[in-house]
Amino acid sequence: MLSPVLAANNASVIYGSGALATAALADVSLTFEPGEVSLLMGSSGSGKTTLLSLLGCLRTADRGHVTLLGQELRGCREPELVRLRSEHIGFVFQFFRLFRSLTAVENVEVGLEFTPGGRGGKMTASAALDAVGLSTKKHLRPEQMSGGERQRVAVARALAKNPRILLADEPTAALDSASGAQVAELIRTLATERGMVAVIATHDPRLTPFGDRVIAMSDGKVVSDQRSGA
Amino acid sequence: MQTGAGGALSLAALLGFIIGLAIVSQTMYASTMENLDEFATLKALGASNWSVRRLVIGQSFVCGVAGAAVGFAAVPPAVGLASRVITWIVCPAWMFAAVGMALVFLCSAAALLAVQPAIRIEPGRVFRA
Numbered sequence: 001m002l003s004p005v006l007a008a009n010n011a012s013v014i015y016g017s018g019a020l021a022t023a024a025l026a027d028v029s030l031t032f033e034p035g036e037v038s039l040l041m042g043s044s045g046s047g048k049t050t051l052l053s054l055l056g057c058l059r060t061a062d063r064g065h066v067t068l069l070g071q072e073l074r075g076c077r078e079p080e081l082v083r084l085r086s087e088h089i090g091f092v093f094q095f096f097r098l099f100r101s102l103t104a105v106e107n108v109e110v111g112l113e114f115t116p117g118g119r120g121g122k123m124t125a126s127a128a129l130d131a132v133g134l135s136t137k138k139h140l141r142p143e144q145m146s147g148g149e150r151q152r153v154a155v156a157r158a159l160a161k162n163p164r165i166l167l168a169d170e171p172t173a174a175l176d177s178a179s180g181a182q183v184a185e186l187i188r189t190l191a192t193e194r195g196m197v198a199v200i201a202t203h204d205p206r207l208t209p210f211g212d213r214v215i216a217m218s219d220g221k222v223v224s225d226q227r228s229g230a
Numbered sequence: 231m232q233t234g235a236g237g238a239l240s241l242a243a244l245l246g247f248i249i250g251l252a253i254v255s256q257t258m259y260a261s262t263m264e265n266l267d268e269f270a271t272l273k274a275l276g277a278s279n280w281s282v283r284r285l286v287i288g289q290s291f292v293c294g295v296a297g298a299a300v301g302f303a304a305v306p307p308a309v310g311l312a313s314r315v316i317t318w319i320v321c322p323a324w325m326f327a328a329v330g331m332a333l334v335f336l337c338s339a340a341a342l343l344a345v346q347p348a349i350r351i352e353p354g355r356v357f358r359a
Contacts, residue, residue, distance in 0.1 A: 114277045
């Protein structure tokens, strides 16, 4: 049997120790399929971001297991986590996290800088911006763009390296409804076309139509996991 | 005749080097602290600690080379003015090379001191508002 692209098995993250220990994530077990858009939903403090950090190789589980492309992450040293992030994972952040002094195309190139081989450099960066509909805005700086356009640059940066996994943290929280819907639709389309695992952490119920699956979290636990049409 | 002037000048040069190191590393440190979010973003995007070190050392060299260019350009006229008062003053060409090498060392040391917060920053910080 093929191992899943990304999976968590009884994964827990615990902050503090002894009587002060708090489980930010408690025995979470999930498997993510290519081409599927999963929405992690829940209120602030429900564990969405901690789970994204685990899935994105930004930290490792204190208990349980997380596997990426069959590789167990627990026990991985930082250089190995860095390699996995640079090769396989694209991130989209709530507040874009673009570099202010760089143009759109340069921001995308920065994402490629740390990818083995650079995967095409400027051509790929330029193509990624074409894919998100920013062909005419490649040489603008973030301050010259709207919030929706900035987030599309961030999506292009994440996608330029052809990641197997796209992780987005509240990608529409800083956007108006129309821009948010455009960005969510863009992520959904690109994830489906490229067969990526896409996981979006959000507390915005308006994103529900864009997900193939809705995972509800509360107090660090998965309280429901429903696929659309199921 | 032993005037002691050589020793005094050497001490002044050493003090200048230490003060320069402190100023450059403090400036680089402040710049690093101001941009911790950017460094966290780079690390989340896949930058290794070595990449972050290279970046900060590169910044340090750009600052160092810019400063040295101004300093080196100011040396000949300064020597010309000073020689009116101190007739035995000399500034041989090898001194520029020696200062250049000291500059490389100073920039590297300052950058390695200043980069520590960026090395320690957790990439997971990118998820915080």
